Amino acid sequence: MPGEMIDRVIQIIDPLLISEGMERVNLEYRRESRGWILRLYIDKEGGVTIDDCSRISRELGRILDVENPIDFHYTLEVSSPGLTRPLKTARDFEKYPNRVVKVKTLEPIENERHFKGRLLRTADEGIEIEAAGKAVYIPFAAIAKANLEVEF
Secondary structure, rough: OOHHHHHHHHHHHHOOOOEEEEEEEEEEEEEOOOEEEEEEEEEOOOOHHHHHHHHHHHHHHHHHHHHHOOOOOOOOEEOOOOOEOOOOOHHHHHHOOOOOOEEEEEEOOOOEEEEEEEEEOOOOOOEEEEEEEEEEEEEEEEEEEEEEEEOO
């Protein structure tokens, strides 16, 4: 999705979500086998329900039909980020202290690029996790991908 289109869709989505006490976790616009998909992942304190996703989908669908920020036919999907939700911002990490995270880095840190461990703390410029029995500091700028992991 071109940057201008993304920005316009976000300007439409965010006020609706804020008014509902929710947040946008991720937004994707991609071609899949069944056509173009606009996929919105939402969250709120205590988690989102199927009813929340349905309600936001209906309301957002009506608004997008009127505003028409996307020139092509697409299918709107609204979903929860799930148990292994992505962590993209410092605020995301701050919300999940002491949880197990999986982090992939752009460049090796201590000769490793893949880390799985308990999130010890979030600092201004990065995170510290306990992985393989030792504390590892990972700068935000070095993180390629990060997700919560399910604990059993």
